[in-house]
Amino acid sequence: MQFYSKRNLNFLLNEVFNIEHLSKYPLFSDHNKETYDMVLSACEDIATNKLQPLLVEMDRNAPEFVDGRIKVHPAMKDLMKEFGEGGWISAPLSYEEGGQQMPYMIFNATMFIMGAANYSVAAYPFLSAGAANLIRSFATDTQKKYYLSKIYSGEWQGTMALSEPEAGSSLGDITTSATPTNEGHYLIKGQKVFISCGDYDGVENIVHMMLARIKGAPKGTKGISLFIVPRLREDGNGGLEFNDVITGGVFHKMGYKGAPIAHLITGENDDCRGYLVGDANKGLNCMFQLMNEARIAVGFNATSIASAAYYASLQYCRERTQGRRTGHYSDEPVLIIEHADVKRMLLFQRSIIEGSLGLLIECSRYADLTRVTSGAEQKKYHDLLGLLTPIAKSYPAEMGCLSTSAAIQCLGGYGFTEDFLPEQFYREARIHPIHEGTTAIHGMDLLGRKIAKDQGATLRILIAEITTTIQQASTHEKLEKIAKELGITLEKLVDVTMNLTMMGMQGEYEPFLADATLYLEAFGIVIIAWQWLKQGIVAVEKTDGSEDSFYQGKIYTMEYFYKYELPKTRALLTSLKSNSKVTIEMQDAHFE
Numbered sequence: 001m002q003f004y005s006k007r008n009l010n011f012l013l014n015e016v017f018n019i020e021h022l023s024k025y026p027l028f029s030d031h032n033k034e035t036y037d038m039v040l041s042a043c044e045d046i047a048t049n050k051l052q053p054l055l056v057e058m059d060r061n062a063p064e065f066v067d068g069r070i071k072v073h074p075a076m077k078d079l080m081k082e083f084g085e086g087g088w089i090s091a092p093l094s095y096e097e098g099g100q101q102m103p104y105m106i107f108n109a110t111m112f113i114m115g116a117a118n119y120s121v122a123a124y125p126f127l128s129a130g131a132a133n134l135i136r137s138f139a140t141d142t143q144k145k146y147y148l149s150k151i152y153s154g155e156w157q158g159t160m161a162l163s164e165p166e167a168g169s170s171l172g173d174i175t176t177s178a179t180p181t182n183e184g185h186y187l188i189k190g191q192k193v194f195i196s197c198g199d200y201d202g203v204e205n206i207v208h209m210m211l212a213r214i215k216g217a218p219k220g221t222k223g224i225s226l227f228i229v230p231r232l233r234e235d236g237n238g239g240l241e242f243n244d245v246i247t248g249g250v251f252h253k254m255g256y257k258g259a260p261i262a263h264l265i266t267g268e269n270d271d272c273r274g275y276l277v278g279d280a281n282k283g284l285n286c287m288f289q290l291m292n293e294a295r296i297a298v299g300f301n302a303t304s305i306a307s308a309a310y311y312a313s314l315q316y317c318r319e320r321t322q323g324r325r326t327g328h329y330s331d332e333p334v335l336i337i338e339h340a341d342v343k344r345m346l347l348f349q350r351s352i353i354e355g356s357l358g359l360l361i362e363c364s365r366y367a368d369l370t371r372v373t374s375g376a377e378q379k380k381y382h383d384l385l386g387l388l389t390p391i392a393k394s395y396p397a398e399m400g401c402l403s404t405s406a407a408i409q410c411l412g413g414y415g416f417t418e419d420f421l422p423e424q425f426y427r428e429a430r431i432h433p434i435h436e437g438t439t440a441i442h443g444m445d446l447l448g449r450k451i452a453k454d455q456g457a458t459l460r461i462l463i464a465e466i467t468t469t470i471q472q473a474s475t476h477e478k479l480e481k482i483a484k485e486l487g488i489t490l491e492k493l494v495d496v497t498m499n500l501t502m503m504g505m506q507g508e509y510e511p512f513l514a515d516a517t518l519y520l521e522a523f524g525i526v527i528i529a530w531q532w533l534k535q536g537i538v539a540v541e542k543t544d545g546s547e548d549s550f551y552q553g554k555i556y557t558m559e560y561f562y563k564y565e566l567p568k569t570r571a572l573l574t575s576l577k578s579n580s581k582v583t584i585e586m587q588d589a590h591f592e
């Protein structure tokens, strides 16, 4: 069963973003299209033969909490080994560190393929990679030596342990404490909730990258430190002993059930050791590295799930007959894919998936370029990546929910049943607007932090990038009109941005950020329209004299986005310019 488009991935990597350009940098010079194709094919092989067959089985047999431990699907044990041995966790690292110097454009594409086959399974190695990268960036050499090879090999699982019962979005309020000792470690005490892969029986040990507050540290985000808190710690004789990280239970969730989220209790017996990583009270700054990686990963995985749902619905629409085509006489019922409204729903899904994937590969390209450039050029890519991260996370996350819903709608009543996959994908997609920061938090991050932090300097760089694409598109007769539409919408977005930031500068903080979620949505649509224009330029150039239906399909999907999605910004931007303060003035007591 198809779950992603190899052709589209190739189109984006090679034709739109010309990945081989990276080979001019020494870090990537051993790679070329051939090696990338080999990696992607090997990944597709695992995804098709090992991950996808477990998709439904894992959904129907969720992890269980038995005798104080979480039991997951038994296949995870071998899969984690395979991910480790195959280099699927460590591929971007340098050769000296045991990696393959793989660009993130390819590494993230492998995550996309695996996520489309089975998001639950894909979550495990990705979390390990993020945790290990944090150790790699901020830990001492001794810590690196002890933990890294075990995590990259898939023997130990890495996690990110931030959330607490009373501190989810507001990490400044975490209360897990860290008491210094004379023995070089801290004693950790507190509770963590929702920790993905926070405990399970498929690996020897679990290493938590945990946020805690050192006794006496300042309140808020400035008093948070980062610790390595393993489930089992070194016993001094080369073995392992229990580190007082008790598993309190497993949460029963609505989707992606194959990956557990744990409730952890640390220091119940005052014997949980944490090892400080980086400087005291600077933990959140370090954790942002992992959170930013994770946010891009969420965007990819939201797109993965939407992709799998789209192909399931496309197949159904090509098999199911129903009704007659409006305005066309026929004795026989037609395939539902012949109905314009069904095609609209398919186009909606495709435009979300391929537009999002374009943005995510663009972001991965920026991440790669920050690894190989320096000075002002490096800063440019770093800042662009930072500015686009809230959108790359939230647009696919939010739209992935609507896209999987459209997949269900294509199947009518059958879509609502467990007999077809879209029902499962719809449930799996719902997590993405919540974890790694809710959409509201990303809206505030974009408007209140990323745009405001340098008085709009990075935004101006982004506008210049979009303007370059508009100018390129304008030289093509077929694209002139839509290029102009994007230009006009961009101007309106800038106007609204100035209005809002002015409010912020005048100290009207609540109205400034009250509709940040709407702002994020409008911004996201403009960014995806930009990505569609980029893809449209290549498709238009390739269709000249070509009968290839792929390029024609691309152009239709781009046209769909400009006809149906871009105009949605008008309503959003009108609301954002309105003086109404309804959401501020309406009080708790007014709700019935």
Ligand SMILES: Cc1cc2nc3c(=O)[nH]c(=O)nc-3n(C[C@H](O)[C@H](O)[C@H](O)COP(=O)(O)OP(=O)(O)OC[C@H]3O[C@@H](n4cnc5c(N)ncnc54)[C@H](O)[C@@H]3O)c2cc1C
Residues within 6 Å of the ligand: 159, 160, 161, 162, 163, 167, 168, 169, 170, 193, 194, 195, 196, 197, 253, 261, 431, 434, 435, 436, 437, 438, 439, 440, 441
């Ligand atoms: C499946 C799953 C996996 C997870 N994995 C991990 C993990 O591996 N590690 C980890 O540490 N955590 C993890 N989490 C936790 C996740 O990051 C949090 O659930 C999320 O950050 C939201 O926190 P919360 O649940 O406490 O909701 P709250 O913060 O209570 O938010 C509730 C609502 O209020 C809104 N809200 C909150 N504050 C504001 C504000 N200032 N302005 C406007 N609106 C606001 C939110 O947007 C949301 O709509 C996971 C959660 C789930 C469900």
